[in-house]
Amino acid sequence: MQLQRAAWALSAAAVCFLLLLILHDQILREGHLAAGTCEIVTLARDSSQPRRTIATQTARCACRKGLIAGTTRAKPACVEVAVVSSRQWCVMSPCLEDEGCDLLFNQSGWSCTRPGGRVKTTTVS
Structure with missing residues (x-):
């Protein structure tokens, strides 16, 4: 038994x-998520203002130690913590290859300028 x-x-x-x-x-x-990868959770666009589109994006990342969520080549990516903490956004290469990157004057984000003059501004919150 x-x-x-x-x-x-x-x-x-x-x-x-x-x-x-x-x-x-x-x-x-x-x-x-697999370590070192990111995914876009929410994406919203507002075109109510003439000649301007405001896009809001939230990403979720599973970054390895020493890395944090950021942007590389206009896509969410894991970047070095030092880049984000020092607010030197252009170091993480956030713009596409044919675009130039400039820091905003108050370091709250960056702008990507295309050869034709079109500017894409990104602020970090």
């Missing part, structure tokens, strides 16, 4: 472990 109870307990523990393993894999696939 003791052996039968032990067998049932061991079987139940094995089933619980298997279920936990399956749930853990499911959670990792659905909710967590």
Whole structure:
């Protein structure tokens, strides 16, 4: 009788472990990002002002130690913490390859200027 109870307990523990393993894999696939990657969570555009579009974007990143969420080549990316803490935004190469980067006068963001003169301004909040 003791052996039968032990067998049932061991079987139940094995089933619980298997279920936990399956749930853990499911959670990792659905909710967590791989280390060093980012995803855009929200994106909103407002074109109510003439000749101006205001876009608001929120990104979620899973950065390795020493890195923090930032922008590289106009996409969310993990960048060095020192770049963000010193507010030297152009060091993280936030603009596209054919654009020039300039810091805003109060270091609250940067502007990317295309060869045709179009300017894209980004502020950090």
